[in-house]
Amino acid sequence: MTPNTNATTRTNKGSLAVRMLIGAAIGLLLICFFLITADSPDPAWPKLWIIRPLIIVPLAGAMGGLCNYYLVNYHGMIGLNKLIAIILSGIIFVIGLWVGIILGLDGTYWN
Template identity: 45%
Template sequence: MTTQNNVTQPNPQVSFIKPVLIGAAIAFLVISFFVFGVDYTDPAWGEYWRIRPLLITPLAGAIGGAFYAFMAYQSARGFNKALTILLSIVVYLIGVWMGVVVGLDGTMWD
């Protein structure tokens, strides 16, 4: 006689905060390279022109990180892991690029 083991394994927990913070930090480093590397600033840009890109771009990076966390969750549920990682990278890069464009609009991106 054999006994059945009815133990179900739970889905692995996918962290949400960690990818969001990493995505925002990478985007902050990217925009810092552009913002703090400026030698000449146009007086028409205003005194606090750096605030907008330093807020918008990390926000876009955080959204890209959240998308990565969502796709990691989908991967844990059975979707193709390579496809979800590739899609996450593409969405993140496009999101950070759009964050840089929107953040620098009217100043360096003119």
């Protein structure tokens, strides 16, 4: 018997969940570092104001990881060179984290 060469085999180029978790971890570390090194909060802010940036920024990082996964693994379908796809996904990741930090800190430190 000969093995079936038409069977679809998927090469493991990195799991989507792993890239999203790495992006979320980068976002969480970044916002935790910022919140720890920042000055004392304004007493007029709500009591649990810190929860908002701790949720939104890791979500933005996870979406950056999602974008990285699709751009790097499917760059051929879009018609991009792999190096351009990597650079573009890095730029999108940084912009996404920046927007996540703005949305997370809106009304508190970003005012």
